[in-house]
Amino acid sequence: xxxxxxxxxxxxxxxxxxxxxxxxxxxxxxxxxxxxxxxxxxxxxxxxxxxxxxxxxxxxxxxxxxxxxxxxxxxxxxxxxxxxxxxxxxxxxxxxxxxxxxxxxxxxxxxxxxxxxxxxxxxxxxxxxxxxxxxxxxxxxxxxxxxxxxxxxxxxxxxxxxxxxxxxxxxxxxxxxxxxxxxxxxxxxxxxxxxxxxxxxxxxxxxxxxxxxxxxxxxxxxxxxxxxxxxxxxx
Amino acid sequence: xxxxxxxxxxxxxxxxxxxxxxxxxxxxxxxxxxxxxxxxxxxxxxxxxxxxxxxxxxxxxxxxxxxxxxxxxxxxxxxxxxxxxxxxxxxxxxxxxxxxxxxxxxxxxxxxxxxxxxxxxxxxxxxxxxxxxxxxxxxxxxxxxxxxxxxxxxxxxxxxxxxxxxxxxxxxxxxxxxxxxxxxxxxxxxxxxxxxxxxxxxxxxxxxxxxxxxxxxxxxxxxxxxxxxxxxxxxxxxxxxxxxxxxxxxxxxxxxxxxxxxxxxxxxxxxxxxxxxxxxxxxx
Numbered sequence: 001x002x003x004x005x006x007x008x009x010x011x012x013x014x015x016x017x018x019x020x021x022x023x024x025x026x027x028x029x030x031x032x033x034x035x036x037x038x039x040x041x042x043x044x045x046x047x048x049x050x051x052x053x054x055x056x057x058x059x060x061x062x063x064x065x066x067x068x069x070x071x072x073x074x075x076x077x078x079x080x081x082x083x084x085x086x087x088x089x090x091x092x093x094x095x096x097x098x099x100x101x102x103x104x105x106x107x108x109x110x111x112x113x114x115x116x117x118x119x120x121x122x123x124x125x126x127x128x129x130x131x132x133x134x135x136x137x138x139x140x141x142x143x144x145x146x147x148x149x150x151x152x153x154x155x156x157x158x159x160x161x162x163x164x165x166x167x168x169x170x171x172x173x174x175x176x177x178x179x180x181x182x183x184x185x186x187x188x189x190x191x192x193x194x195x196x197x198x199x200x201x202x203x204x205x206x207x208x209x210x211x212x213x214x215x216x217x218x219x220x221x222x223x224x225x226x227x228x229x230x231x232x233x234x235x
Numbered sequence: 236x237x238x239x240x241x242x243x244x245x246x247x248x249x250x251x252x253x254x255x256x257x258x259x260x261x262x263x264x265x266x267x268x269x270x271x272x273x274x275x276x277x278x279x280x281x282x283x284x285x286x287x288x289x290x291x292x293x294x295x296x297x298x299x300x301x302x303x304x305x306x307x308x309x310x311x312x313x314x315x316x317x318x319x320x321x322x323x324x325x326x327x328x329x330x331x332x333x334x335x336x337x338x339x340x341x342x343x344x345x346x347x348x349x350x351x352x353x354x355x356x357x358x359x360x361x362x363x364x365x366x367x368x369x370x371x372x373x374x375x376x377x378x379x380x381x382x383x384x385x386x387x388x389x390x391x392x393x394x395x396x397x398x399x400x401x402x403x404x405x406x407x408x409x410x411x412x413x414x415x416x417x418x419x420x421x422x423x424x425x426x427x428x429x430x431x432x433x434x435x436x437x438x439x440x441x442x443x444x445x446x447x448x449x450x451x452x453x454x455x456x457x458x459x460x461x462x463x464x465x466x467x468x469x470x471x472x473x474x475x476x477x478x479x480x481x482x483x484x485x486x487x488x489x490x491x492x493x494x495x496x497x498x499x500x501x502x503x504x505x506x507x508x509x510x511x512x513x514x515x516x517x518x519x
Contacts, residue, residue: 003339003350016353016386020425020457027453028423031461045348073345076303076316077278118277119286142280163323182283232239 007036008069040068043078048085048108050160052187063092079116083109092124100151100169107157107186110177114143114184122226128219132233134206139230140222143179146194148172154188178225185225195216244296244330244442244487247513248506250280251374251464252472253299259499261294267417269330271298271489277327278319288327290441296330298442298489299323303345306365306379307352308338324373325470330443331487333378333411334369335507336362338398348354353388354398357488366406380440382413383419395420396434410436411493415474415491419460423514429473437483443474445509446491465494468505485513 006029017025045052046065052060073081086109089095090102105126109213120141130136147153152166152173160168174194178185189197195211196218209215224230249269251327252260260270270291275287291297303316325331337349370377379402381395386389393401410434421428447466451459466477468490480486490505 002341004344004346007346007348007350020387020423022397023453023455023457028459031385032348032350036250036346039347068311073347074343076275076305076339076345076347076398077319078345078347079279103440116282116284119282179282182286185462191325218489 003031003032005223006071007033012101013076028111037065037068040073041065042076043159043190044068044082044085047082047112048105050108050157051085051089053160054098054104055095059094063089063095064121066092075110077096078121079112082112085109097159100149100153100156103147103149103151103153104157105179107153107175110145110147111144111173111184111186114145115176117141117143117179119228120226122223123228125223125233127231128223130231131214133211134204136205136231136233137203138200138228139232140197141178141199141227141229143177143184144197144222144225144227145177146174146189146197147177148174148194154186157186178227180224182228187221189218244298246485246487248510249298249489250377250502250506251489251493252291253492254276254284254287256499257291259316259503260291263457264295267273267503268510269296269298269487272319274320274323274332275303276297289325292327292329297327298331299327299329299439301332301334302335302349303339304334304369304412305338305340305363306334307336307358307362309361310341310343312365313340315507317369323353323515324375331378332373332375333380333442334510335380335382336381337505342484349382351382351384351386351388353391354393354395355390356393359393359398359401362402363405365400366408368404368423370408373494376408378409378411380413381416381420381435381443383413383460384414385423385459385461387424396431396436398441400436403436404428408439409441410439411442411444412437412479412486412492413446414479415444415446415450415472416462417446418469418472418475419448419462421458422458425457428477432475432479432482437479440483440486443476443479443488444491445472445487445505446493449470450487465504466492468508473508473512476509480516482514485515485516488513 006012014025018093019025053192071108076138077129095101108180152171154175155166155175174189175186176189192212196208199208245268247268250267252270252272335349375379417428421431446464448462449461453459488509
């Protein structure tokens with residue numbers, strides 16, 4: 001058995017190793033195995049603190065270890081690790097009794113992505129005053145993401161950040177993630193606004209606007225969050 | 236051979252940078268004259284980490300310490316990772332770049348630990364090739380750190396100190412001497428750290444690391460030390476440090492404290508202790 005498979009499984013020790021004075025190497029190899037798993041579970045715990053809080057340490061550690069064995073990191077940059085943890089949780093039978101857990105993980109990962117997203121310069125308020133604005137194409141900041149859930153994912157996340165209890169666990173919710181300066185912001189938006197935002201990359205502002213009755217609040221919010229970085233009005 | 240214009244680390248004490256100490260480092264660094272960062276934490280597209288690093292680099296010299304190149308691995312070097320490193324060193328222009336005599340990736344999987352390799356002619360040739368490639372890509376000399384080890388390999392037929400000396404001879408790289416790693420490895424192998432240090436190619440050392448370890452024991456009660464970077468430097472490691480500085484002369488010295496991170500005053504106190512030893516060094 002080679003090192004790489006032995007590091008992620010609980011039992012075997014690779015051959016060809018020795019302890020001091022020819023003692024067995026088992027417990028010494030366990031140091032490496034423990035370092036690997038505990039450091040990766042620790043990285044997951046840091047990155048998904050609300051998921052951790054919702055299920056507790058024992059459940060989280062077991063679930064994260066299972067995820068790590070199935071989808072180990074492919075890059076030394078662990079700030080990007082765990083992108084598919086939400087999908088994994090959604091298909092992880094022991095977590096089925098917490099049906100919103102996967103969406104909480106998606107929201108936490110979106111916040112982490114926003115934290116590391118490229119720095120950008122937002123457009124000024126005046127560009128929206130262009131008379132041809134309906135024909136314009138808007139580019140949003142790379143931090144901007146929308147998480148849509150069949151559960152009140154923002155309320156649950158917020159309550160756990162505040163260490164309080166959410167008022168309800170039912171009702172769909174969409175969340176907008178942005179990064180105005182250095183700290184990411186999550187806030188609830190309407191389903192219509194979420195539909196508008198998902199149409200925006202491929203449509204003009206006027207085309208995408210059909211998804212919502214009132215464009216003004218979401219545009220004002222994007223401006224306030226410094227999240228529109230280019231407006232291209234065709235000549 | 237390599238561009239040496241980036242300056243060098245001061246012959247003084249530094250600490251591993253932790254974001255929670257940012258304000259203290261910027262405003263009142265005390266005995267801390269330089270900081271070291273883990274390269275992999277600064278490979279995002281933007282945001283606060285890069286902004287803080289940029290501001291720090293205007294305040295004091297920076298050492299970039301990589302943990303993910305897997306120089307000791309049997310896989311080819313990860314070209315994407317090497318490119319990210321080149322980009323980081325390009326804009327930051329740090330005073331030093333160092334990595335480990337260890338592997339951390341295999342078959343495309345990253346294990347997030349510094350794993351050991353046997354010391355043989357074959358692994359030596361591979362490490363030398365990897366260091367040549369790293370130094371050529373980055374256009375600068377690197378320092379290679381001696382590892383903490385917990386197991387031996389049947390196939391090892393070279394001493395670690397000879398292995399390191401030969402790497403230095405063939406690649407021109409320098410060494411990062413981690414004295415806590417020496418203490419941990421020697422204790423775990425029932426060897427005397429003084430013997431190890433007597434054989435170590437001290438002339439190539441460009442930086443010293445000091446850190447804390449955890450003490451455990453093997454099933455039969457043999458001491459088993461674990462390089463945990465979560466506590467103070469212990470007195471026997473300070474004693475080895477002082478002896479080594481006396482032999483080789485003062486070198487830039489880093490306090491590594493990555494887990495159970497202390498408040499700034501405690502970390503600065505450890506750095507001050509190293510600074511006092513460096514200033515009092517009388518080379519024999």
